Amino acid sequence: METTETFESLVRAEFTPKSIYLNTASNGLLPTRTVTALHEAALLxxxxxxxxxxxxxVEACRxxxxxxxxxxxxxxxxxASVAAHTGVIAASLPPGAEVLTAEGDFTSVLNPFHVRGDLKVRAVPVERIAESVRPGTALVAVSAAQSADGRVADLAAVREAARxxxxxxxxxxxxxxxxxxxxxxAHDFTACVSYKFLLGPHGAAFLTVPEDFGGLTPGLAxxxxxxxxxxxCYGPVAELAHSARRFDLTPALFxxxxxxxxxxxxxxxxxxALHEHAVALADRxxxxxxxxGREPLPAPGSAIVSVPGxxxxxxxxxxxxxxxxxxxGNLRAAFHLYNTAADVDRLLDALSD
Structure with a gap:
């Protein structure tokens, strides 16, 4: 873990926001070093x-x-996107398979299962997702933290119920x-985009799969x-990668x-260190x-806070x-490494007016 001095010096060196930026759940800020690398890549x-x-x-990022x-x-x-990764997983399921999801989860996690038309997609509140796994459930699909309000899923309970x-x-x-x-x-499949709390540009996303690929077919290869x-480069691929790279999409190199x-x-x-910093600000x-006199939506332990109304x-x-x-209709604030207690207090002051 970095010392407080090192943490703060790194942040000062990398970020120069022109506003109080509490919107990382939409888009993370780009560090200075990242902007430099983008410029150098474009010059090539x-x-x-x-x-x-x-x-x-690409390999360094992997x-x-x-x-x-x-x-x-x-x-x-x-x-390139969570939706594409979800689509590969959805395509692997047999007709009639049950997919258990969280109500109101982000569309990219859900929609590829719905558009199949021949899957049984069941939605329950995220707090009940572990207890709702039942015999015949083929897949449980859920976000670790809900986009709309920051609620953190009990992934350990989900994993055990699924097993x-x-x-x-x-x-x-x-x-x-x-x-x-x-x-x-701990999970069969996971996905993640690059442009939120990973602080990267748009256009990249990661998929993790089991060593045996979990029955997935690289339909987008x-x-x-x-x-x-x-x-x-020409004709059918004679030999797919022996690793998860067989599920790669042509990368957005910049x-x-x-x-x-x-x-x-x-x-x-x-x-x-990031976890401690972000959650402390969210709790503040x-x-x-x-x-x-305002009650945020319950999302204990989350760096994302949503306020009704x-x-x-x-x-x-x-x-x-x-x-x-x-x-x-909810105000959503998301806290990351470049935020401070002063940012929190400024937002609270604005909301008190």
Whole structure:
């Protein structure tokens, strides 16, 4: 874990927001080193220089995310979106299979199961998802932290319930990885986008799969999914990668060039320090809301806080230099490494007016 001095010095060196930015659940801020890497990558194209080095960034990101997620890099596929990863998982299920989901979860985690048309998709409140696994449930699909209100799923209970009934688990870490410790090894499949708490550009997402691939078919495989990609550019791929790379999508090279530096920063600071910092700020905000006579939606231990009835103030707050989200009428604030106690107090002051 980084010392307080090192934590603060790294943040000062990397972030220069022009507002009080409390909207990481929508988009994380880009570190200075990431912006530099994006610019350098774009210059390669602009100047007609080789791009081969950018493919090395993809592999560096795969390895860094694997360390963050607690799995070998051979279990990590590099893609573009959670929806695409969910689609591969949905395509693997037999007709009539039951998929258990959380009510109101993010669409990318849900919709590919619904559009199949021949699956039994059942939704329950996220607090009841573990107890709702039953014989015949084929897959439990849930976000580690809910996008709308920050509620954190009891993933240990979900895992145990799924094992008891022979179901597989699929967890979306998009609103968790980067502040909440991740244990992808505990689940069959997990996914995560790059542009929220991982502080990367848009256009990258990771999928983790079991060593035996969990029955998935690489239905989106192109040349990068070959065991020897540069020998797989023409005609059918003769030999798919022996690792999770068989589920790779052609990478957005600039994105991965930038993301590599964002992931390096997260590793320098450490997720335990990030978790302590972000949750402490969220708890400070929750306590201040109670003092104002406002009750946030219950989401203990989360870095994301949603307040009923205040979403309509989002535009007003933005004009005042405070960036938050309006989600279904709720004001949503999300806290990360670049936020401070002063940011929390400024938002509370604005809400007291």
């Amino acid at each position: 194209r602009a100047e007609g220089r080789p791009l081969l080095a950018l493919h090395e960034d 390895a860094a995310y694997a360390r963050l997620a607690g799995v070998p890099a051979t279990r990590v596929a590099a893609g 008891t009934h022979g179901a597989r688990t699929y967890v979306d870490h998009s609103q968790a990885a980067g502040w909440l410790p991740v244990d992808a090894a 192109g040349w990068v999914a070959g065991e020897r990609p540069w020998d797989s 994105t991965y060039a930038g993301l590599r530096r964002s992931l390096e920063l997260l590793e320098e600071i450490g997720v335990p 905000f929750r306590a201040g809301l109670v003092d104002l 205040l979403g309509a103030r989002q535009e007003e707050l933005s004009r005042a230099g405070i960036e938050v989200s309006d989600r279904a």
